Amino acid sequence: MPRCPALFIGASASHQGKTTVTAALARHHARQGRRVRVFKTGPDFLDPMILERACGSPVYSLHLSMVGLDACRAMLAKAAREADLILIEGVMGLFDGTPSSADLAAAFNVPVLAVIGAHGMAQTFGAVAFGLARYRTDVPFYGVLANRVASARHAQMLAEAIPDGLRYCGHLSNADDIALPERHLGLTQAQEIASLDARLDRAADAIATTSLGELPPRVEFEDATLDAPPRLLDGMRIAIARDTAFSFIYPANIDLLIAMGASVTTFSPLADEPPPADTDALYLPGGYPELHVATLASNACTRASIKEHVARERVVVAECGGMLYLLDTLTDIEGNRHAMLGVLPGNATMQRRLARLAMQRLDTAHGMLTGHTFHYSTLDTPMQPQLTATHATTGAAGEALYRQSRITATYMHAYWPSNPAAAAALFRGESL
Template identity: 65%
Template sequence: MPACPALLIAGPASGQGKTTVTAGLARLHRERGRKVRVFKTGPDFLDPMILERASGAPVQSLDLWMVGEDGCSRLLAEAAEQADLILIEGVMGLFDGTPSSADLAARFGVPVAAVISAQAMAQTFGALAFGLAHYRPDVSIYGVLANHVGSERHARMLEESVPKDIRWLGHLCRSDRIKLPERHLGLHQAGEIIELDARIDLTAKSIADTALAELPPPVFFEPQAPLALPKSLDGMRIAMARDAAFSFIFPANVGLLETLGAHVAYFSPLADEPVPDGTDALFLPGGYPELHAPTLAASTVSAASIRAHAAAGKPILAECGGMLYLLDSLTDAAGVQTPMLGLLPGHATMHERLRGLGMQALNSKYGVMTGHTFHYSSMATDLVPERHTYRPQSDAAGEPMFREASIVATYMHGYWPSNPALAAALFKGSAF
């Protein structure tokens, strides 16, 4: 049974600095010559970009519902066989959501390092630490780290407030040189953050002087039998748009396509690159097309090649921002309208508030595919949805899924390993 030191980095809420701490800790151990594998709890595309930069390895998602318990177990066991340290960044607050980060920690016996923002707080820090440590007996709290601390005196007050049965892991001072900037979908993408590596290095240096820098105890992960999947995409060439406008891609999705026998290639609409020669199917992922709309509208080579791909009747799968790129136009939050590809009739508008959030699932003749949705845009179209996704824990309507000729488009970000047969059908253009 593979064993590896492992730690889940969580907090009482969002905004505590979990990503900053996880990235700094990963960089610290990487610099010490250790192979670090980092995971992110829940569906997320932005935090993993930063964590991949810090650790030097792709960051997979762990979620007991979307990925599934067996899927999470398989990913963790594979990591334990290869790595010297496993780090898992939690999502929201430790006990928030169903399933929660706490559920994941309890299921796999991973201890939790709680990061608590101490800004505008003194002795109440100890009460929060006590609550996190004792709320669920099946969750093991490794210790607490104070973040956003104002001074050494402030740090002493915080440490003295922590009950003696809870380990003090140290503190990080408030600093604009460490802080990671945010935008409406969360953190900025890794490539957009000024001096990102310097920020991560400074965090690593600060953590090096704390008890958090010590290797946590080993956790045993049950080995899983390899999945036997048919080569249902053998010989197919699948192209994916990938750049700052289209970057919301689960690494596990790419891995699945390759396991099914496909060759995956990338191109950049922002760089006005054409769809690669010999492409059989095209994937347009989510991202931030609204931030790059004028550049996309001017990328005539990319546009012509995508239109030619569609005209040839070859499959196109578009998710969220990729779907918006296919519409007639896109209007940003400032009211500026920009023409898009015109392959789907309709218009999208960006808003200041969320228009879609939460886990989603899609029924098909192959069974259920899990996924999620997170968008600030709305879409007006005369297209009639072929079907809708559904929400697993709510009666609220799911996202529409549109089919127009060889195009399938939806706001849902699918986790393709949850249903390999359906994923293969989508890229073959088959009925589902």
């Protein structure tokens, strides 16, 4: 069985600095010449962009439900055979959600480093650390790191509050200037942070002063592989919109398209680029079209080429922000309405309040397709759903999936490796 040093970075809650710490560890060890593989727990597009920049390799999702136990096992085994260090960033608080970060750490016996934002806290830090370490006996616990520490005296109080038997790994200071900027969906995209590499280097310098500068213990992973998917897209040419407006893409989804025989290219609607003329199918992923709505509305070349693609009854798969781009209009947060492509009837409106956040499952003719939804817009459309997803744990009604001609559009971000046959049907323009 492959063995590799591994650490799971969890936290007491969201916004404690998990991504900053994971990125700091990745950059620190990569600077030592080590091959670092980083994974992110659950559905996320933004954190992996930062982590990929820190370690230099694509960051894949692990999730016992969305990705599946067998696929998680195979990805970790592959990483353990190739890497010098495996890092897994958790999601939310360590025990939040079903399945939780703790469930994932326990499933693969990866020791947990708990990151606790210590601002506004002193001796209570020890109680929180104790609770995280002892709440479940099946979760291996490595130690605790204090983040956003105000002063040397503050750091001393935190260290003294740790109960006997718990490892205190040190602290990161507010003065380190390493916090990552955020916006409404989470962290700012990596390509939009001009100082990102300098920030990551400062974070790596800071983590090197803690006990985490050394490699964690080796973990034994079960040797596992997955069968290659059937070549259901042999010869198909797929063009993917990819820029800062359309960037919410799982690396595993693109891997699957290629493994099923498709050739994949990218184009930028923000740069007014057309997809290749011989494209069989377009993929318009989610992202931040609302932040670039005026540019998208005025870029005539991309607009004309996509409308021509649709007029030729070629396939389009659009998720979340990609779907908004296809609508008649998109109203921004200030109330300004902008014309979009107008190939799907409907109008979307951005709002400051979260519209929906949930794990999703879509029951198709090919079986279950998993994914998630996370958006701040609402949709007014006369289109009727072809299918409706359900909440992954409660079974409540979830996102609609719309079909018009050979366009499939939905708010749901699907994880295609959960059902390759359903993914292939999407790109062949077939009904699910």
